[in-house]
Amino acid sequence: MTDTLPGAVGGASAQPPTQPPVPPRPASAGSLGITDVAKLAGVSAATVSRALSGNGRVSAATRAKVERVAQELGYVVSSNASSLASGRTRNVGVVIPYLNTWYFSTLVEGAAATLRExxxxxxxxxxxxxxxxxxxSVFxxxxxxxxxxxxxxxALELTDDEVARLLTLGKPLVCVGGLIPGVRSLVIDNERVSALATEHLIGLGHTRVAHVGGAVELDADFHLGSARRLGYDTAMARHxxxxxxxxYAAADFTMQGGYHAAKQLLGRPDARPTAIVAxxxxxxxxxxxxARDLGLSVPRDVSVIGVDDHELSPFFGLTTVAQHPDVQGRRAVDVLMTELQPHEGDSALQIDLPYELVVRSTTARPPAP
Structure with a gap:
């Protein structure tokens, strides 16, 4: 990237006649940051970082616009930031909320394998x-x-400050689990995933379908529990x-939580559901x-479906909607590698992740009246 734009004479910026004028620099702007450039250019901080660093995919028109606004505002990346970002350690930082669950550990394994390759x-x-x-401390x-x-x-809903701090230093950022504005994000549609699980039970003929979902107070970043309950509600209302x-019974995404929630739902013979979406x-x-401890047979008395395709699911014969966290980890690294290399051309910020219904032995038609 050059400091002088095409068409500039004697170091002064000559704006192309087709370009709209840049808004004047705010009078209160003391020391400008990447977010100031992003606001005035009408793009995200992530796009500004890619345009000014040359890392990542940005169209030629967007790059020129960002460079023009940055020059008008007198914004430059600090020499300290530039020196930090100039070297390559061939090391990627992965930030996760927990490691002691199957989803996170499996995703990290997939990412680690691809990074190693x-x-x-x-x-x-x-x-x-x-x-x-x-x-x-981490960010x-x-x-x-x-x-x-x-x-x-x-699975971390980053703040604008956390994003800007990384991008100012030229560190590309990719998110998995939800959409972060201006950041390339790999997203699974949790509402549609849950709706697919519910539709499977309705298609078998179940009309009294219960939901074991995340409690509101335990709603994690990107509101996963709420999204999956909404998918269940939507599918039921559609029919x-x-x-x-x-x-409905709330749980904490553990086997113990699911056990106690199902005891509440299945322990009432006069109002027992014939199927459960977990x-x-x-x-x-x-x-x-x-269900087993209550003397019920699955799927004869009650059908059960989950979401994930956990490593224990085949052992239990559990019907589920698989979301393939190992594939999520691998794809995330592939996207991150493209961010580390300069490219021309726009690239989608939202990347939809795959999921699929896996039918096993825990779902069947409801019992006869």
Whole structure:
């Protein structure tokens, strides 16, 4: 990237006649940052970072617009930031909320395998319930050091400041699990995933279908539990089927949580559902164990479906909607590698992840009246 734009004479910016005028620099702007350039250029901070660093895909028109606005505002990346971003450590930082669950560990395994194939190391940062202090330590200290070339954030709804801080230092960022404005994000449609699971049971003939889902107070980043309940509600409403508190029980995405929730739903013979949609496979396995302890047969008395395709799901014969976290980890690394190389041409910020219905032995037609 050159400091003088095409058409400039004697170091002064000559704006092409077809370009709209740049808004005047704010009078209160003391020291400008990447977010100021992004606001005035009408793009995201991530796009500004890609345009000014030459890393990542940005169209020629967008790059020229950002460079023009940055020059008008007198914005430059600090020499300290430039020196930090200039070297390559061939190391990627992966930030996840937890590691002691199947989804996160499987996704990290997929990412690590692909990084290894690409000749990169992986540095793992696990927040593990550490709260704001742990998160601040990772995003304001460890990730800003020279130890990583890029960052992969998993199931974390990053703030504008966290995004801007990384991009100012030229560290490409990719997110998995939800859409972050201006950041390339790999997204699974949790509402449609849950609706697909519910539609499978309705298609078998079930009309009294219950949902074991995440409690509102346990709603994680990107509101996964709420999205999966909404998918269930939407599918039921589409077929004119009733939902309500008597067909819903909250759990914490564990087998134990699913077990206790299913006990509440299945322990009432006069109002027992004939099928359960669980928001995760671990909760679904808990439902299977609860049915067994209540003397019920699956799927003769009650059908159960989950979401994930957990490694234990084939053992239990659990019908599920598979989301392939190992594939998610591999695809995320592939996207991150393209961000580390300069490219021309726009690229979609949202990348939809695949999912599929896997039918096993825990779902069948409802019992005869």
């Amino acid at each position: 690409r000749g990169y190391d992986l540095t793992l940062y696990v927040l593990d319930g550490g709260g704001a202090q742990a998160r601040e 304001e200290n460890f990730l800003l050091r020279k130890r990583v070339d890029a960052v992969l954030a998993v 004119g089927l009733a939902t309500g508190d008597d067909l 928001a995760s496979d671990e909760m679904a396995i808990g439902c299977l164990l609860a």
